[in-house]
Amino acid sequence: MIAISVIASFALQEVGGRAERTMIFLSPIYLACLATGILTLCDIIKKKQKTDRGVVSARLLLGAQIIIFIFGLYNHYFIFNKRVGENTIAQFLEHRLLPGDSVYIKGSFFSGDAFAYNYYQNKLGSLDVPVYSYYADYKIGNLAQIRTKSVKDEIQSIFNNTNTNRIWFCDFSYTEKQVDGTPYQLGLDKENQEIIVWEILKT
Helix, strand or coil: CHHHHHHHHHHHCCCCHHHHHHHHHHHHHHHHHHHHHHHHHHHHHHCCCCCHHHHHHHHHHHHHHHHHHHHHHHHHHHCHHHCECHHHHHHHHCCCCCCCEEEEEECCCCCHHHHHHHHHHHHHCCCCCCEEECCCCCCCCCHHHHCCCCHHHHHHHHHHHCCCCEEEEEECCCCCCCCCCEEEEEEEECCCCEEEEEEEECC
16 A cells, blocks of 8 residues: 555656646545555554554544545535636637648647537537647656647647647646737636636648
8 A cells, every 4th residue: 555655656646737627636635545544554564454543544544535526526516616627628629720820739638628518519519620639649757758849849840740720729837928910808817816728720
């Protein structure tokens, strides 16, 4: 269990800022694995069977997990659900997409934002245009390498290698401040950050 918690901690180091809010749901499981591992190790050292400490710890961890889930669900349904997200972007682009358009998304982690947008695009029955992700070639261990890529170069590569004439770009990492295009401000997202969709024309 200790090994699992250590491996999980290394994996979570690559989680982006927007994902941390969601990943908080895993913290009780992480703490449970860590506590179980420590208690098991103590029992092995002392050559004893499971003690009442394990039962008390399990109850405390279960209670913490329930509290976190309750507050998390409340925030999700009554606060976060009203903020700008991939569904808002899909609604904004629903009647703006034209043949020759593409959507390019720089998400916070693991192409999840591009996947979510693609889901809402299909759900709304919008024009089926290509959706590209900055993290499309992500795998554990290469995050630093991916982040050396230039968004400007990636966008130009899409123009050069596809039949795209216009790109709708959205940055969920909040790192792209200078973009050669027309900005459309959609409002604050769940992280209280301004979400901007950029319309970029091929030149």
